[in-house]
Amino acid sequence: MPLFSRFFSGSKDQNIPSLAELLEARGVPPEMPGLNDDFIQSFDSLKTQERVSAADAIASLFKQGIPLPMPWHEAQYDMFPQIVPTWQGERDPYYYRPCFDNLCKRILSAGKTVPSEWFAIWDIPEDDVMELAMDHLEEVTKDKPFVRLPSGIYRSDFGDGLDASRILLPKYWNQLFPGQNTFVAVPKPDTLLVAPQVLLPKLAEAIGTAIKDADSNILVVTMYQWVDNKLMPASLQDPHPLIQPQREFRQLDAMTAYNAQIAELAKMRIGEPCPLGIIRTQQGRTLTMAAWIEGKPALVPDSDLIGFISSAGRPLGLYWRQTLPRLQRIKGTTVEIWGPRRLRFEEFPSADELEQLECLAPADVHAQIINPGAARQGRPASGRPQSQQSHAASASASSNSPVPAHLRGLSLGVQSDE
Numbered sequence: 001m002p003l004f005s006r007f008f009s010g011s012k013d014q015n016i017p018s019l020a021e022l023l024e025a026r027g028v029p030p031e032m033p034g035l036n037d038d039f040i041q042s043f044d045s046l047k048t049q050e051r052v053s054a055a056d057a058i059a060s061l062f063k064q065g066i067p068l069p070m071p072w073h074e075a076q077y078d079m080f081p082q083i084v085p086t087w088q089g090e091r092d093p094y095y096y097r098p099c100f101d102n103l104c105k106r107i108l109s110a111g112k113t114v115p116s117e118w119f120a121i122w123d124i125p126e127d128d129v130m131e132l133a134m135d136h137l138e139e140v141t142k143d144k145p146f147v148r149l150p151s152g153i154y155r156s157d158f159g160d161g162l163d164a165s166r167i168l169l170p171k172y173w174n175q176l177f178p179g180q181n182t183f184v185a186v187p188k189p190d191t192l193l194v195a196p197q198v199l200l201p202k203l204a205e206a207i208g209t210a211i212k213d214a215d216s217n218i219l220v221v222t223m224y225q226w227v228d229n230k231l232m233p234a235s236l237q238d239p240h241p242l243i244q245p246q247r248e249f250r251q252l253d254a255m256t257a258y259n260a261q262i263a264e265l266a267k268m269r270i271g272e273p274c275p276l277g278i279i280r281t282q283q284g285r286t287l288t289m290a291a292w293i294e295g296k297p298a299l300v301p302d303s304d305l306i307g308f309i310s311s312a313g314r315p316l317g318l319y320w321r322q323t324l325p326r327l328q329r330i331k332g333t334t335v336e337i338w339g340p341r342r343l344r345f346e347e348f349p350s351a352d353e354l355e356q357l358e359c360l361a362p363a364d365v366h367a368q369i370i371n372p373g374a375a376r377q378g379r380p381a382s383g384r385p386q387s388q389q390s391h392a393a394s395a396s397a398s399s400n401s402p403v404p405a406h407l408r409g410l411s412l413g414v415q416s417d418e
Helices: 002-007 019-025 037-043 048-064 086-091 117-122 126-139 163-168 197-211 243-268 321-326 363-370 372-376 388-395
Strands: 079-085 097-100 103-109 182-188 191-196 224-227 230-233 276-280 286-293 298-301 305-309 315-320 342-345 359-361
Touching (some): 019 048, 048 117, 079 126, 079 163, 079 243, 086 097, 086 103, 086 243, 103 126, 103 163, 117 126, 126 163, 163 182, 163 191, 182 197, 191 197, 243 276, 243 342, 286 298, 305 321, 305 363, 315 321, 315 363, 359 363
Parallel strands (some): 286 305
Antiparallel strands (some): 079 103, 097 103, 182 191, 182 224, 224 230, 298 342, 315 359
């Protein structure tokens, strides 16, 4: 206690707990980085209940290994919103709020992602902090035009790495094409693309170009549409040529989220995550396919298809996942994890039960999809499912696909933590 007394000035009112007392009771050491004179001075201005809330927040940050924030009188001048996929917002230990389909917004303070605990330490409501961040973004956005590309679409060019966050400021891009339907994309944090419907093929090409060498810096590749003052995934009607590319974009975003879950599922040790890939039908439509291998509890994603594989590695056929509830004996339980849904199944379907499901392709076709080379040479197909990248590559090989060539077979990788 004497050590705390040297570092933390107590309140004149002895009924108000000091920072030293509160942190000691919560097991937080006085050497925690950030507990400097400036921080202590800000803390001493708080009332009793606010001090308790702040101390709880400090203890939570200490347990998570997240640093303390700068004092509010410094931090308030460098606040900006950040856009990330919703699954990443759910996964990471930071404040987030959903804003559009598959997108959510967070807050950056001096370039660092803000956790919810910082609001308690600052004693500032989260809505007020977000409003301030939006004000700062608008201040650095106004009076700076978007760049018109040779293709006719527009790209943000602000140079501050926050271009994708401008999707939160529609008044600066929703009138770039007056009288036309407006479409936007945020394939990377530093890229916002805007196009009218007549230039959607150019928008798809620009998305492909943006993510070609982006590695793990990809945000989302889904195209969004501004409709009735709302932003939603672009919904195109037949026979629009961009229906299939949009479908693939959304499938790739889903696969990225499912792939990101695998590392955490491995730590949970509750079953085997079913590998997820994409196949293309003869009609050119792409379908997501999960590979369920017999022998261990399976963690099945919400794919279009399930490819069942025996414990000996023998493909058993491709079946529509939506017909799985027909099997009364086999019941899935929801896996408690961020991101898109998975169901855990302990039992593998019998041959009779597989016949109750709706089949897309029999075992021999399934074998060719898994290992086309081996099937052509008359060798047994390997039961090991392909990776996301190899599935996507074989699925996108059709030369008549409207998806840009440099986008076919591209693995989106896993989002970074920041």
